[in-house]
Amino acid sequence: MEPTPRTSSQPAAWAPLFVIVLSAVSCSSPKEAAKAPPPAGPVGTPIEIPVPLGLPPVAAPANNKPTVETVALGKKLYYDTKLSADDTVSCASCHGPAHGFTDGSPVSTGVGGKQGGRSAPTVLNAAYSPVQFWDGRAASLEEQAGGPIANPIEMNLPHEAAVRKLNADGEYPKLFEKAFGPGPATIEKVQMAIASFERTVISGNSPFDRYQFGGDKKALSPAAARGLAIFKDAAKGNCVKCHTIDDKYALFSDGKFHNLGVGMNAEGELADLGRYTQTKVEADKGAFRTPTLRNIAQTAPYMHDGSAKTLRRVVDFYVGGGNSNPQLDKDIKKLELSGREREDLVAFLESLTGEIPKEVLSQ
Ligand code: HEC
Numbered sequence: 104m105e106p107t108p109r110t111s112s113q114p115a116a117w118a119p120l121f122v123i124v125l126s127a128v129s130c131s132s133p134k135e136a137a138k139a140p141p142p143a144g145p146v147g148t149p150i151e152i153p154v155p156l157g158l159p160p161v162a163a164p165a166n167n168k169p170t171v172e173t174v175a176l177g178k179k180l181y182y183d184t185k186l187s188a189d190d191t192v193s194c195a196s197c198h199g200p201a202h203g204f205t206d207g208s209p210v211s212t213g214v215g216g217k218q219g220g221r222s223a224p225t226v227l228n229a230a231y232s233p234v235q236f237w238d239g240r241a242a243s244l245e246e247q248a249g250g251p252i253a254n255p256i257e258m259n260l261p262h263e264a265a266v267r268k269l270n271a272d273g274e275y276p277k278l279f280e281k282a283f284g285p286g287p288a289t290i291e292k293v294q295m296a297i298a299s300f301e302r303t304v305i306s307g308n309s310p311f312d313r314y315q316f317g318g319d320k321k322a323l324s325p326a327a328a329r330g331l332a333i334f335k336d337a338a339k340g341n342c343v344k345c346h347t348i349d350d351k352y353a354l355f356s357d358g359k360f361h362n363l364g365v366g367m368n369a370e371g372e373l374a375d376l377g378r379y380t381q382t383k384v385e386a387d388k389g390a391f392r393t394p395t396l397r398n399i400a401q402t403a404p405y406m407h408d409g410s411a412k413t414l415r416r417v418v419d420f421y422v423g424g425g426n427s428n429p430q431l432d433k434d435i436k437k438l439e440l441s442g443r444e445r446e447d448l449v450a451f452l453e454s455l456t457g458e459i460p461k462e463v464l465s466q
């Protein structure tokens with residue numbers, strides 16, 4: 104899959120500085136510089152995203168604080184197949200509520216039945232990831248959202264065509280004006296609106312959260328509570344090393360990249376180099392971003408290539424110490440876990456299914 108082009112990202116904070124420096128060297132008049140369209144920004148009613156038990160506040164970029172209008176527009180776009188070349192695929196086709204905001208397949212199928220090489224991660228709690236994609240190639244949800252629309256094996260609709268389609272639509276132009284003020288839809292506005300909607304697609308208040316943060320010691324079954332202890336114990340599962348649990352909240356991801364040896368080809372070599380494709384650093388070969396584990400019972404199959412069908416298979420994979428390769432993470436080691444302990448770990452993982460706000464589901 105091609106990297107998401109960085110040119111479609113939001114202007115960085117230093118952009119105005121860049122303009123000044125540029126105009127200084129190119130001697131263009133200040134009048135000319137002023138002609139550049141102002142960066143798009145929401146104009147509607149700002150909202151505070153309500154956060155369930157077990158999650159920290161949702162941060163948003165200064166130029167794209169969520170509003171009633173951008174979230175509503177983003178939701179419509181997210182569920183709309185109009186953003187694909189042949190009106191068959193929406194974001195929700197691969198990240199839909201029926202499968203915990205993934206698609207239930209090892210790898211995703213886009214326009215015309217084309218398949219990619221990686222499994223669709225959940226969009227649930229993607230708002231908390233420092234970088235997006237298994238290999239971290241997008242710096243923000245805004246930057247990420249443009250990628251799949253134009254990607255030939257996903258929605259296959261070039262950005263200009265997408266924007267033309269929206270501007271010719273009976274409903275969208277007035278929704279864009281409500282969200283961003285006068286002016287036509289632009290790809291930048293599309294990305295901002297979708298990102299704002301995604302920031303509301305969060306899951307918390309699971310049985311685990313009520314047990315860990317809500318003081319309800321009955322919220323977990325005895326098996327799940329034992330599983331939590333194994334998950335945290337450095338001498339047992341040591342899962343928290345990467346799937347983090349903090350004092351006041353739990354994201355179940357350190358936001359970093361690790362090599363578990365997932366995805367070996369028949370020759371025993373890494374089929375997908377993961378983070379290395381972005382950094383070209385040897386140690387990053389076969390490393391993928393630690394995924395969240397929230398609602399994990401709903402998002403099978405697992406791993407970046409969808410190679411593990413069930414949570415039991417995932418646990419067995421860890422018990423075996425991953426797959427050998429030169430870049431295997433130092434924290435991936437053979438585990439001493441009895442059959443019952445493995446079952447307990449699965450029971451714990453199943454306790455991470457939380458409440459998803461009903462406003463984010465399609466009508
Ligand atoms: C054809 C299936 C497909 C469609 C359609 C699709 N995605 Fe994805 N999405 C994927 C796959 C596969 C990945 C992982 C790719 C990778 O990491 O290289 C992904 C990754 C993501 C991520 C990163 C999540 C993370 O944890 O890193 C987000 C966010 C996301 N997609 C949102 C969207 C949005 C918004 C749309 C619609 C504009 C969309 N996707 C359309 C398949 C799809």
Ligand code: HEC
Pocket residue numbers: 334340341342343344345346360361362363364365390391392393394395396399402404405406407408414417418421432434435448452
């Ligand atoms: C060294 C860091 C690290 C440790 C320790 C670790 N994980 Fe992971 N986990 C990851 C990474 C990275 C992935 C994705 C790997 C890939 O697809 O290549 C992952 C994937 C998973 C998945 C699949 C998630 C999905 O959406 O597909 C589950 C479930 C999981 N881990 C559970 C556990 C459990 C249970 C333990 C403890 C026994 C554990 N992990 C220990 C880093 C870690």
